[in-house]
Amino acid sequence: MPRSQKKTPKLTLDRTVRLLQRAMDVPGLSEEVAVLLVDYYIARNEAARRSHTKTWMARHGGIEVLRL
Numbered sequence: 001m002p003r004s005q006k007k008t009p010k011l012t013l014d015r016t017v018r019l020l021q022r023a024m025d026v027p028g029l030s031e032e033v034a035v036l037l038v039d040y041y042i043a044r045n046e047a048a049r050r051s052h053t054k055t056w057m058a059r060h061g062g063i064e065v066l067r068l
Contacts, residue, residue, distance in 0.1 A: 010042045 019038060023029050 010046075011038065015041065015045070 019034075019041065023034060023037075
């Protein structure tokens with residue numbers, strides 16, 4: 001499969017480790033709250049990615065990005 005068609009999972013290993021580390025600090029964390037936290041952080045990361053892309057494109061408007 002070409003690299004351009006690979007999809008990055010929304011919950012990567014790095015994100016999973018960070019969430020588990022944070023969850024260990026919260027006593028009595030329920031599964032429902034844990035799922036809500038995961039969904040929240042996935043949404044925030046996606047919003048940040050879009051924002052960074054938008055900012056980069058604004059600064060480098062004349063550059064064509066080659067997809068690998």
